[in-house]
Structure formats: structure tokens, C-alpha cells
Amino acid sequence: MLExxxxxxxxxxxxxxAILIVTSGYAQAQDFESIPFSDSRWEISGDDSGLESYRGQxxxxxxxxxxxxxxxxxxFSNGIIEFDFAISSAAGFPGIQFRMQDDLNFEDVYFRAxxxxxxxxxxxxxxxxGNSTWQLFHGPGFWxxxxxxxGEWTHARMVISGNQGELYLRDMETPxxxxxDLKMDEQDGLVGMRGGSDVHFANFKIxxxxxxxxxxxxxxxxxxxxxxxxxTSWQISDPFNENLVADLTSLDEMTEEVTGWAAxxxxxxxxxxxxxxxxxxxxxxxxxxxxxxxxxxxxxxxxELGYSDRVRVFLNGKKLYEGNNGFRSRDxxxxxxxxxxxxxxxxxxxxxxxxxxALSESFGGWGVLARLENAGSVSLGGSTR
Numbered sequence: 001m002l003e004x005x006x007x008x009x010x011x012x013x014x015x016x017x018a019i020l021i022v023t024s025g026y027a028q029a030q031d032f033e034s035i036p037f038s039d040s041r042w043e044i045s046g047d048d049s050g051l052e053s054y055r056g057q058x059x060x061x062x063x064x065x066x067x068x069x070x071x072x073x074x075x076f077s078n079g080i081i082e083f084d085f086a087i088s089s090a091a092g093f094p095g096i097q098f099r100m101q102d103d104l105n106f107e108d109v110y111f112r113a114x115x116x117x118x119x120x121x122x123x124x125x126x127x128x129x130g131n132s133t134w135q136l137f138h139g140p141g142f143w144x145x146x147x148x149x150x151g152e153w154t155h156a157r158m159v160i161s162g163n164q165g166e167l168y169l170r171d172m173e174t175p176x177x178x179x180x181d182l183k184m185d186e187q188d189g190l191v192g193m194r195g196g197s198d199v200h201f202a203n204f205k206i207x208x209x210x211x212x213x214x215x216x217x218x219x220x221x222x223x224x225x226x227x228x229x230x231x232t233s234w235q236i237s238d239p240f241n242e243n244l245v246a247d248l249t250s251l252d253e254m255t256e257e258v259t260g261w262a263a264x265x266x267x268x269x270x271x272x273x274x275x276x277x278x279x280x281x282x283x284x285x286x287x288x289x290x291x292x293x294x295x296x297x298x299x300x301x302x303x304e305l306g307y308s309d310r311v312r313v314f315l316n317g318k319k320l321y322e323g324n325n326g327f328r329s330r331d332x333x334x335x336x337x338x339x340x341x342x343x344x345x346x347x348x349x350x351x352x353x354x355x356x357x358a359l360s361e362s363f364g365g366w367g368v369l370a371r372l373e374n375a376g377s378v379s380l381g382g383s384t385r
Contacts, residue, residue: 067195075188092196099189129279133365144177178216229375232266239284306369
């Protein structure tokens with residue numbers, strides 16, 4: 001009987017291998033470091049922020065204005081962050097920032113209590129030079145639906161692995177968001193918690209784990225209609241003041257003002273994110289984005305266009321179009337999210353044609369999304385001046 005219960009050496013090795021396979025990549029309890037908000041590594045700011053007991057838990061309260069808690073001396077790139085939070089129903093954007101390079105550049109996951117139970121109650125957007133890019137990145141992978149229990153503790157788990165991640169809230173088996181394309185580089189950085197909506201945080205812990213297995217899968221991008229030409233390779237100028245193009249009708253009037261061209265490739269969503277190259281200031285909020293189009297004949301083609309926030313379109317030096325897609329530019333509910341919402345007719349010459357877009361930004365993301373319908377014999381190519 002005893003002999004029947006004994007495993008052969010081969011069986012033992014097989015069982016051990018199976019256990020290692022199952023547990024490989026998963027964080028164990030001993031991998032987590034609990035860091036209470038009373039720990040000296042937390043730097044807490046905000047006029048009304050501070051440590052307090054809330055619903056039986058030692059916690060930090062971060063005020064609705066400039067409340068913030070930043071964890072020093074702990075770099076994080078990949079792994080798991082867990083915490084509890086409790087928020088009110090007031091409008092605000094409390095959440096967690098990670099891979100922070102400084103106070104102005106980080107990945108950002110935040111809660112929108114005023115959109116409770118809607119598809120954008122949760123959001124992810126990277127921040128570059130202090131400018132969040134929520135107008136550029138929206139929809140699946142950037143928004144999530146969740147029903148908050150205001151004033152009550154909710155447990156959160158965020159898992160980051162490479163350029164993807166997941167967010168779990170309340171239910172630790174099913175993620176409420178899958179981040180299929182984290183936009184910033186995979187690199188070590190600090191972690192911070194932002195206030196808003198009268199928020200409390202408690203029970204913070206962190207584990208550093210590479211290649212953690214995720215449950216979500218990246219979406220399959222829909223194939224473009226036949227004949228579409230996506231404009232994804234741009235040359236971007238140095239920033240300048242929008243006033244220089246406000247009344248411009250011809251590029252000849254501004255040739256000497258444009259300097260410092262740099263290449264910018266669009267991401268999988270075909271959006272070229274100018275914030276990867278430049279931040280905005282009050283005096284320098286506009287760039288030119290240019291691309292060359294080669295046509296076998298003189299022909300008119302339709303340019304489908306999305307941008308943030310404002311655009312002026314020039315073809316072969318002449319202005320064709322001007323538009324405003326900024327926040328509340330169309331009505332008080334309009335967000336200014338980027339999309340292929342506008343069309344411009346391009347009268348192309350035979351041979352090379354220079355398409356220049358003057359892109360001006362206020363806040364919410366600086367970028368362009370463009371393609372040609374039924375491009376036919378039109379292609380990308382040739383040199384720009």
C-alpha cells in the first residue's frame with residue numbers, strides 16, 4: 001500500500017516541473033513590499049492632504065486641488081501594485097502614476113467618478129511634459145467601465161508587463177481594463193498617487209516581477225478599406241507661436257521661420273503623437289507636420305483628417321483649410337477627441353506634392369491622424385524642401 005503512494009523519481013521531477021511552470025512569473029506573498037503612507041519614503045503634498053483614519057483603515061487623504069503622494073527611493077517598471085481607495089462622487093481625476101521620469105512625464109491611470117457606470121469611468125493616458133494625451137488615446141484599451149461605491153473602500157490591483165497591463169477593481173479575477181499599448185518606454189520610474197474627488201488611499205504594496213502573465217489580449221486592428229493610404233511618417237518642425245500662422249495664406253510668407261525638422265512615426269492606431277517630440281508653452285504651441293505625396297497625374301483626392309487641437313492645411317504652399325477640434329469648440333459637451341471627422345479635397349499636381357499641416361495645441365494631447373481615400377496611384381515619397 002505504501003509503495004503505491006510513493007512517487008517514482010521521474011514522477012517527482014514531472015510534478016515539480018509542472019509546479020514551476022504554473023507558478024513561474026506569478027508574484028508570491030513574500031514578493032510584495034507593503035509601504036504604509038506613514039513611511040518616510042512617501043512625500044505628501046496638498047493644503048488639505050494628510051494621514052488619517054478612514055473607515056477603520058490608516059490612510060492618506062489627498063485634497064481635490066493639488067493633493068499628491070509620491071513614493072521615493074522605489075523604482076518600478078514591471079510587476080504589481082495593489083492598494084485600496086475610496087472616492088466621493090465629485091468630478092475629479094484621482095489615480096495612480098507609474099514609470100515616472102519626473103513630475104511631468106509618466107503613465108497615468110485614473111478614476112472618473114462623475115462618469116460612474118459609463119464606458120469611460122476609468123481611463124489611461126500618458127502624460128508628456130505635463131500635458132495629458134486623453135484627446136489622442138480613447139476607446140478600448142484606454143477607457144474602462146466601472147460602478148463606484150462612493151465613500152467605500154475598493155481594492156485595486158494593477159499589473160504591468162512590458163508595454164501592456166491590466167487593472168483589477170474589487171474583483172481580482174477579471175480585469176476591468178486591459179492596457180494593450182502603453183505609450184511610454186518600458187523603463188524604471190517612480191510611483192505616485194494623485195488626489196481629486198476627496199480621495200483616500202490605504203494598504204499600498206508593490207512587487208517587482210518581469211514577464212507577469214496577463215489575461216487580456218491586444219485587439220486586432222480592422223483592415224483599412226481597399227485603396228486607403230495612411231499618412232504615418234511625418235516630419236515635424238520645432239515649435240513656434242500660433243500667431244505666426246493665424247492669417248497665413250501662403251508658406252512663402254514663413255519660410256525662414258520654420259526650423260529643426262525631426263522624423264515622427266505614427267503608432268498602431270495611425271496617430272502621430274507630437275508630444276513624443278515637443279512640449280507646449282504659451283509662446284510655442286504650434287508645429288508644422290509635413291509629408292510628400294507623389295501622383296502619376298493631376299488629380300483631386302480626399303484627405304480624411306483628425307487633429308488636436310487646431311489645424312491649418314497647406315498644399316504646395318497654398319492654404320486650403322482651417323479647423324478647430326479643441327475642447328468644447330463645438331458645444332459645451334464636446335471633448336475634442338481625435339478621429340477622422342473632417343475631409344479636405346487635395347488638388348494634387350502630377351509629380352511631387354508637399355502637404356503641410358500647422359498643428360496648434362492648448363491641452364489634452366497634440367497629434368494628427370490622416371489618410372487618403374481611394375489613393376489610387378498616389379503614394380508617399382519624394383523629398384520635402
